Structures are given as structure tokens and as C-alpha cells.
Amino acid sequence: MDNSAMISPSVSRVAYTLSVIFLVLAVMVLPFDINDHASFFMDLIVIIMLSLFIIYIIIDARRS
Numbered sequence: 309m310d311n312s313a314m315i316s317p318s319v320s321r322v323a324y325t326l327s328v329i330f331l332v333l334a335v336m337v338l339p340f341d342i343n344d345h346a347s348f349f350m351d352l353i354v355i356i357m358l359s360l361f362i363i364y365i366i367i368d369a370r371r372s
Contacts, residue, residue: 314372315365324365331358 315323334354341348 320369
């Protein structure tokens, strides 16, 4: 595979750390958003996107 498409290990470590922090914060806010439907759905979208990004970072780090 082409190594130019892979993320360097230091960048992937920072991206993983920040995305886990944001995921924990989004999950902590989730119980308070149940009554407000718009923010609840936005919070779910953020959780899904962060989870997919974490999976991408893990797969990319394994390949390098």
C-alpha cells in the first residue's frame, strides 16, 4: 500500500485521545438531552461520528 495515505503515529495518538475525550463528554451529556429532541439527536449523531472516527484511527494505526 501507499504509505502517503497513512497517518503518522503521533498524529493518530493525538486524534485518538481527543476523540475519546469528546466521546466521553458527549455520552455524559446524553442523559440531560432526553427532553430536548433536537439536541438529543445531535448528540447521537456526534456519538456515532466519533465512534466511526475512532474505529478509523484504530484501523489506520494497525496498518502502519
